[in-house]
Amino acid sequence: MKTVLLTGFEPFNGAAINPAWEAVRALEGWSGEDFRVEVRQLPCVFVDANRALADMVDALHPDVVIAVGQAGGRAEISVERVAINVDDASILDNAGRQPVDQAIAEEGPAAYFTNLPIKAMVAAMREAGLRAGVSQTAGTFVCNHVFYGLMRHVAASGRNVKAGFIHVPYLPEQAEARDDAPPSMALEAIVSSIRIAVETAVRVERDVAQAGGATH
């Protein structure tokens, strides 16, 4: 029986909800034939979020970790490819911090690639009629910070853990309240995408080779 840790962020930047947490919490108690899911919330705070996630990983010994965050303005589920070693915040985090061009880990590598089967995950989501794609950047805010910290913690642990990050669009109710009409996705579709992500991550040992890049 494998253990899957799913995390979602608390709301940030003054918002009342975070679709990442809404989707993740909907999967509390979910289990499959050969896996069970543990659900946790992360604070949207630099450093603190990484400490919290490291503690969760150390306590639960998960086989798969998928952190989920909101990407307001994106139209599809974004399965992230790479985390980079820099914090550069355009807005404040929930503790009022706004680091600019600071390394996440002074001695760390410039980046970590996820070891999730991201092409297979995207393919499975698309087969289910969901809008999804590989993303080449998780930004430079708390999401990338957590993604980098997660990959670094897993690498340091020496354990065989698949880990990565997924960005999700606004919910329709968030989009409708804004005057610039950003794209959105229904909560059920986001939840379905996370389910497929988990099932694919548990099942697929070796990712498929199919194009998922960007020209720029």
Added chain:
Amino acid sequence: MKTVLLTGFEPFNGAAINPAWEAVRALEGWSGEDFRVEVRQLPCVFVDANRALADMVDALHPDVVIAVGQAGGRAEISVERVAINVDDASILDNAGRQPVDQAIAEEGPAAYFTNLPIKAMVAAMREAGLRAGVSQTAGTFVCNHVFYGLMRHVAASGRNVKAGFIHVPYLPEQAEARDDAPPSMALEAIVSSIRIAVETAVRVERDVAQAGGATH
């Protein structure tokens, strides 16, 4: 007297022109008080482009190298922050190659950060009324490939070379010929941006600390 090497790609994906090359060639023979510019074209071909650029660097011993490429669909001058160690082509290069999820350098680091003063460059462009921003991804096609190869070659050389990559929008004539109405920028504005990039790169030793990140 410093030497600045500027490169622009040949047209690709069946296009007749490439705004990167049009802008770079317009600066042929340009020099400042303390620098002169060398202008070269690169083939839009994986591996070959990197060999060509490495040869140019070895021959010219430049103090600054800025490679310029087209980012069709982007609205502003994008000063790239980071190159990642992967080729994942969604279209064919000019030699008909389409690598998928292959490392650029098997033993290379996951990524290289540019050492250009990208925040100062963006700030100077904006002061001049030009639309510009820091970009967190150069994609996974030949542009990122060249950017990664450039940073790796420079790092291996042990010389003090500032190097990086700038993506530019379509020209108006390219945008007008398309039915999906992508954003564009006049050639003069692109050329002005590259000029400012060069002058800033020559002049600024230590980049300014101002936010230029993305939440996702």
Added chain:
Amino acid sequence: MKTVLLTGFEPFNGAAINPAWEAVRALEGWSGEDFRVEVRQLPCVFVDANRALADMVDALHPDVVIAVGQAGGRAEISVERVAINVDDASILDNAGRQPVDQAIAEEGPAAYFTNLPIKAMVAAMREAGLRAGVSQTAGTFVCNHVFYGLMRHVAASGRNVKAGFIHVPYLPEQAEARDDAPPSMALEAIVSSIRIAVETAVRVERDVAQAGGATH
């Protein structure tokens, strides 16, 4: 037994296919309990397209007419609300014409609203998990030209005909061949949307009142 006329444009602007025609032709011979569908292709040519469509309407006496066109760059099925009385072409039509700021009908009204139940159509598409929305502009190219001509012809006929226009995204194969990575939609999803549009148009006499506007 009601008759539904579905039209799709031929490819234009040098393209090899048009998703509108691909979707419409897939419904050839389709019929429901109380309707049958007639499928026709329209030339992407100002004036000629309107003459062809008027002839089709006069010959078939349809109860519902839905013209379908490609909207490259849009991410969702766009059910158009209004056609305006102007041609202003940013690209050439298939006969090499490029009218600028010319009235479609010198004595015609400034605009026609569709009389299709567009809110019910969008709601039904969304319930089926398809990305759809009401659009407030069909542009000023051949699509708007045909939409305006259709509404004018139907109004002049004095018959009770529901008529309107739907814009559809690129197909994935179109998007993948472009270097600016526009959004796209699978052909099956586009076909499903057109099916739902037809069924809703045949069934719903009075449109539902639910917000579908834009702040700008």
Added chain:
Amino acid sequence: MKTVLLTGFEPFNGAAINPAWEAVRALEGWSGEDFRVEVRQLPCVFVDANRALADMVDALHPDVVIAVGQAGGRAEISVERVAINVDDASILDNAGRQPVDQAIAEEGPAAYFTNLPIKAMVAAMREAGLRAGVSQTAGTFVCNHVFYGLMRHVAASGRNVKAGFIHVPYLPEQAEARDDAPPSMALEAIVSSIRIAVETAVRVERDVAQAGGATH
């Protein structure tokens, strides 16, 4: 001496500022050789805004009226071509009203085209290095409502008044506070655009014929 009436909306949807009003107020007291400018604020309220604007027009007898509104998410100055006869609010106005699919004027035409020289205005803005374009839709919220009401009032007056509507992007401080990173424009650039719009509207009697349409 001609009189130009410039209006800008108060902030709406919970925002603290509105770039339209900030730009318009900056031009208070401005005059040229052959014109002087009157500046007024409009409430972001259906019906009330139109009554207020009609009163201003009746009191000032302007030769040119340009109403300015915010278009959050747009990247350029949008000179609007057409106002349509429908209110369809996706958010509440400042009086808590949210009309859905209601005619602005029961007996009014489906649409009014602006009689401003919009192509000349856009050309002049672009020559000045400003990002601008013709827009084919002013939406279905209070902006379109005011634009439609303005054109209807002017048409009913029988006087020779040039009138129209301009949408402007977010200010940088608005964009920076949001987590979906919408485009923005500096206040000085927006003010410059409005200046050029006024000067062109006062000077140009017959608009230039140059393409400014959209394929969809």
